[in-house]
Amino acid sequence: MGLFDWFASFRSLGKKKRMERLSEKAFVPSGAGTAAPPKILIAGVANDRGGQVGKRLGELITKIPGVEVFRKKETLKLPEAVNDVAERLILAAEEGRVWLKAEGCDLLVWGEIGGNGSLTLRFLPAPGDDSDQTMFAGLGETVELPVGFAAELEPLIGALAIGAFAPSFRGSRSRLAEALGKNLGAIAAMVQKTPPGLTADQGASALTALGNALVAYSRLGAGVEQLDRATLAYQAANKLVTKEAVPMTWARIQNHLATVMQAQGQIKKEPKLLRGAAIIYSTVTTTLDRNRYANDWALAYTYLGKVLYVLAGMEGKPQYLKTAADAYEKALGVYNKETMPSRWAEVTNQYGVVLLALGESLGGDAVLEQAVAKFRTAMSLRQRDKTPLLWAQTANNLGAACFALAKRNSEASLLREASNCFEGATEIYRQQGIVKQAQVIEKNLHRVQRLLMTRGA
Numbered sequence: 152m153g154l155f156d157w158f159a160s161f162r163s164l165g166k167k168k169r170m171e172r173l174s175e176k177a178f179v180p181s182g183a184g185t186a187a188p189p190k191i192l193i194a195g196v197a198n199d200r201g202g203q204v205g206k207r208l209g210e211l212i213t214k215i216p217g218v219e220v221f222r223k224k225e226t227l228k229l230p231e232a233v234n235d236v237a238e239r240l241i242l243a244a245e246e247g248r249v250w251l252k253a254e255g256c257d258l259l260v261w262g263e264i265g266g267n268g269s270l271t272l273r274f275l276p277a278p279g280d281d282s283d284q285t286m287f288a289g290l291g292e293t294v295e296l297p298v299g300f301a302a303e304l305e306p307l308i309g310a311l312a313i314g315a316f317a318p319s320f321r322g323s324r325s326r327l328a329e330a331l332g333k334n335l336g337a338i339a340a341m342v343q344k345t346p347p348g349l350t351a352d353q354g355a356s357a358l359t360a361l362g363n364a365l366v367a368y369s370r371l372g373a374g375v376e377q378l379d380r381a382t383l384a385y386q387a388a389n390k391l392v393t394k395e396a397v398p399m400t401w402a403r404i405q406n407h408l409a410t411v412m413q414a415q416g417q418i419k420k421e422p423k424l425l426r427g428a429a430i431i432y433s434t435v436t437t438t439l440d441r442n443r444y445a446n447d448w449a450l451a452y453t454y455l456g457k458v459l460y461v462l463a464g465m466e467g468k469p470q471y472l473k474t475a476a477d478a479y480e481k482a483l484g485v486y487n488k489e490t491m492p493s494r495w496a497e498v499t500n501q502y503g504v505v506l507l508a509l510g511e512s513l514g515g516d517a518v519l520e521q522a523v524a525k526f527r528t529a530m531s532l533r534q535r536d537k538t539p540l541l542w543a544q545t546a547n548n549l550g551a552a553c554f555a556l557a558k559r560n561s562e563a564s565l566l567r568e569a570s571n572c573f574e575g576a577t578e579i580y581r582q583q584g585i586v587k588q589a590q591v592i593e594k595n596l597h598r599v600q601r602l603l604m605t606r607g608a
Contacts, residue, residue, distance in 0.1 A: 170254055174213045174220040189320055189327070190219045191312060192256040194247075195226035196270075197263035204270060204298060208260060211308045217326045223250070227261040233490075236399075237446030241491050244275055244290050251277040258316040259291075269353065270298045272308070274315035278538060291315050292363050295356040296349070303346045304357065306337035311360055314367030321584070328371040335361075335368060342380075342387050351391045352400065358388035359404055366411060375418055378411050385411070394438055402435045402447050406454055413458045425462045429455060441485075449485035452478040453498055460505050472509040479505060488532070496532040499525050500545050507552045519556040523565075526552055535575070543579035546572040547592055554599055563606060569599045 170192070191212055196204045205222070213220045227247050229239040247259045262272040275291035292315045296304060310331055317327040341361055345354040362384035369377035385408045394401040409431035416424030432455035439448045456478035463471035479502035486495045503525030510518035526549035535542040550572030557565035573596035580589035 171222045171224075172219070173209045173222050174218065176219065187322065188217055188219050189258070189316065189322065190221065190254075190256040191215075191258045191260065191316075192251065192254055193220065193222045194250070194259060194261040195224055196261070197226050197228055199264055204264065208272075208308070211305055212260065212312055215309055215313060215327075216330055221254070221256065223254070227259070228263070235446060237444075237450075238487075238490060240290055241446070241494060245493060247275045248278065251275070257320060258312060260312065264298055268298055269295055269350075270300065271295050272311075274311050276316035276319060278541065292360060293356070294360040295353050297353065301346050301348055303338070306334040307341075307357060307360060307364075310334035310338065310364040314364035318367050318370040324371055328368070328373065331364065331368050331371065332373065335364060339380075342383050345387075345391075352397065355388040355391040355400060355404065358384050358391070359407060362388070362407055362411075366414075369414075375415065378415055378418075381411050382408065398439055399444055399447055402439055402444070402451065405431050405435050406451060409454065409458070413461070417461060420465065422462060422466050425458055425465065428458045429462065432458065436481075445485045449482040452482040453501070456482070456501060456505065460501075460508065463508065469509060469512040472505055472512065475505045476502065476509065492532045496529045496541075496545075500529040500533075500548065503529065503545075503548055503552065507548070507555065510552075511555055516556065516559055519552060519559070522552040523549065523556060535579070539579045540583060543576040546579075547576040550576065550592075550595065550599070554595065558602070561606070563603070566599055566603050566606070570596060570603065573599060 173193070193205065193208055193212065195202075196208070199205050209220065209222055212218070227243060227250070229243050233239045233242060243261075247261065251257070251259050257277050259275040259277075260272065261275065262270065264270050271293065272295075273291055273293050292311050294307065294311060313327050313331040313334065317324055317331065320327065338361060341358060345358070349357060362381040365377045365381035365384060369375060369381070385404055389401070389404050389408070392400050392404070409428040412424050412431070413428040416422065416428065432451050435451035436448060436455065439451065441448045456475040459471045459475035459478065463469060463475065479498055482498050483495070483502065486498055488495045503522045506518055506522035506525060510516075510522055526545055529545045530542065530549060533541045533545050550569040553565040553569035553572065556562070557569065573592050577589045577592045577596060580586070580592065
């Protein structure tokens with residue numbers, strides 16, 4: 152072993168020593184294919200003098216069955232040098248994901264105690280194979296509570312922890328779903344009566360968090376009725392705040408409402424619900440000040456682009472795609488490639504998806520060329536060795552765009568690029584155990600290879 156290799160292993164060893172196990176080691180049956188139990192990492196809570204809040208968090212989260220819980224001495228803090236609150240959160244989340252990868256954990260719990268005696272808790276999941284992971288859950292869940300929050304709110308902490316990572320967890324999720332259901336059952340009355348000791352903002356935060364956990368429960372197989380319950384929670388939260396007093400909080404609740412409406416519209420194949428979601432997103436963009444709330448303004452445009460893309464496919468109206476492209480263009484006018492690479496790459500990738508659909512529906516080579524350029528740019532940040540699933544997602548999209556363009560202009564280099572992209576994406580998905588997606592991509596790969604043979608390339 153060389154000196155630098157030894158030094159790297161020494162540093163890695165030191166990192167592991169700084170992670171303390173809080174739960175008992177979960178029993179894992181022997182045998183091939185057995186998934187490891189989920190692991191939750193609790194970071195030090197900023198300004199937690201005496202560590203009482205961190206201790207209470209550890210006690211609550213270790214009650215989740217079948218989960219291994221660890222504590223990290225270091226505190227993940229919002230970067231003070233950045234003024235924009237949303238950008239500070241995005242940058243901190245980037246660092247948090249590095250922690251998750253280094254420690255092999257599925258969820259990071261972190262936060263801080265404010266000067267006003269409020270406790271902000273954040274639940275950051277490790278990137279999964281969910282295509283919406285970066286866009287909708289990439290920053291995780293957040294809840295603001297009093298430092299000494301009431302015992303009635305303890306199940307909310309467990310529900311948020313499970314809901315933040317379970318839908319994208321690669322292992323067995325039935326036990327997690329059962330635990331989430333029990334926690335949600337214990338706090339179901341929150342919608343009718345907010346627990347005592349909460350300010351209006353804290354009550355809105357708790358109800359919004361409840362809605363998010365119900366959405367996660369639905370995604371874990373609990374049924375579409377959970378989306379109706381989530382809507383009631385968001386509506387109750389909406390009653391506690393006004394867009395004039397706290398526009399950013401109001402906007403985030405609206406976005407959650409619209410997201411549920413969009414999900415219901417897709418499940419029920421109901422364009423009316425999708426159009427309603429688009430109206431809400433548009434209202435948020437016109438209500439928020441673009442300069443004062445730049446990131447949330449851009450996020451609303453990102454959501455708008457997504458729902459319009461779905462609506463275009465459902466109704467067969469390419470004009471929705473044009474509006475979606477405009478929405479992504481506005482969002483990319485805010486997101487910064489250097490400081491917010493993950494968000495920038497995700498929006499760029501989604502923009503490419505819209506352009507691909509638009510090019511195929513209108514038959515324009517120029518639009519398809521733009522789609523190819525967007526995917527290539529996104530792939531420059533989504534590196535295969537660092538974010539393999541996100542790389543594979545974009546590689547698959549790039550392969551589809553190159554294939555669509557090559558069928559029009561007969562460029563063999565585009566077909567070869569499509570073949571390489573499909574081969575790489577298939578390899579990643581198979582390595583990750585996502586067999587169905589790999590099989591779909593392989594069919595496209597065979598189509599590309601047949602066309603290459605036909606053209607003698």
